[in-house]
Amino acid sequence: MIKENLEKIVSTLQSGVRLVAVSKFHPAEMIQEAYDAGQRVFGESHVQELTVKYEALPKDIEWHFIGHLQTNKVKYIAPFISLIHSVDTLKLLREIDKQAAKCGRIIDVLLQLHVAAEETKFGFSPNEVQELVEADEYANLTHVRVVGVMAMATNTDDEERVVADFECARRVFESLKAGHFAGKPEFNVLSMGMSGDYILAQQHGSTLVRVGSAIFGERHYN
Numbered sequence: 001m002i003k004e005n006l007e008k009i010v011s012t013l014q015s016g017v018r019l020v021a022v023s024k025f026h027p028a029e030m031i032q033e034a035y036d037a038g039q040r041v042f043g044e045s046h047v048q049e050l051t052v053k054y055e056a057l058p059k060d061i062e063w064h065f066i067g068h069l070q071t072n073k074v075k076y077i078a079p080f081i082s083l084i085h086s087v088d089t090l091k092l093l094r095e096i097d098k099q100a101a102k103c104g105r106i107i108d109v110l111l112q113l114h115v116a117a118e119e120t121k122f123g124f125s126p127n128e129v130q131e132l133v134e135a136d137e138y139a140n141l142t143h144v145r146v147v148g149v150m151a152m153a154t155n156t157d158d159e160e161r162v163v164a165d166f167e168c169a170r171r172v173f174e175s176l177k178a179g180h181f182a183g184k185p186e187f188n189v190l191s192m193g194m195s196g197d198y199i200l201a202q203q204h205g206s207t208l209v210r211v212g213s214a215i216f217g218e219r220h221y222n
């Protein structure tokens with residue numbers, strides 16, 4: 001089924017949109033199955049789980065970190081992570097910079113925006129993100145490269161609310177792109193859309209969708 005699910009989703013991708021297969025809570029064998037079907041980009045949200053899978057699976061996989069990341073765990077993924085979607089504090093950005101320098105790498109990251117109605121979601125407000133990129137301390141970071149923003153829409157059946165969240169994220173992305181990141185072509189990633197809303201997200205400017213259960217089925221949290 002994984003192969004068929006992937007093919008179905010890939011067939012909906014608009015040109016220029018990439019797919020992160022979110023494999024959290026699913027075993028390495030299922031990731032291998034998706035890999036054998038041609039998928040190379042996978043997303044995980046727990047450091048311990050990711051490092052175990054990284055060791056077990058083919059080394060040409062592009063691993064993305066999509067969950068809340070604690071600063072004391074950055075060091076475990078810094079040697080190999082391709083993209084961290086979930087930067088939500090300057091402190092975390094500083095730690096990624098420090099660990100990337102130790103590995104002799106420059107790590108690509110996205111700034112996570114808070115656009116949803118739920119209070120529990122992590123992320124910067126549109127104003128905070130603007131303040132961050134204008135801060136002196138931000139300018140001194142040499143081993144992180146901000147390549148875009150990530151957002152999660154409100155978890156609701158109300159499509160208007162979801163569209164409003166996506167449009168809010170799109171406006172922040174476009175304004176950073178035309179403002180602080182003007183002349184920086186690498187700033188081109190708008191990560192939004194999950195199993196329930198990845199088609200809608202693409203209609204509202206997403207360039208990177210993060211799809212889990214529509215590929216791998218339900219997750220079993222033990």
Ligand SMILES: *Cc1c(COP(=O)(O)O)cnc(C)c1O
Nearest residue numbers: 022045066194195210211212213
């Ligand atoms: C789990 C997760 C996803 C995937 O969710 P599905 O509904 O299973 O597609 C996407 N983004 C983030 C940040 C997640 O934590």
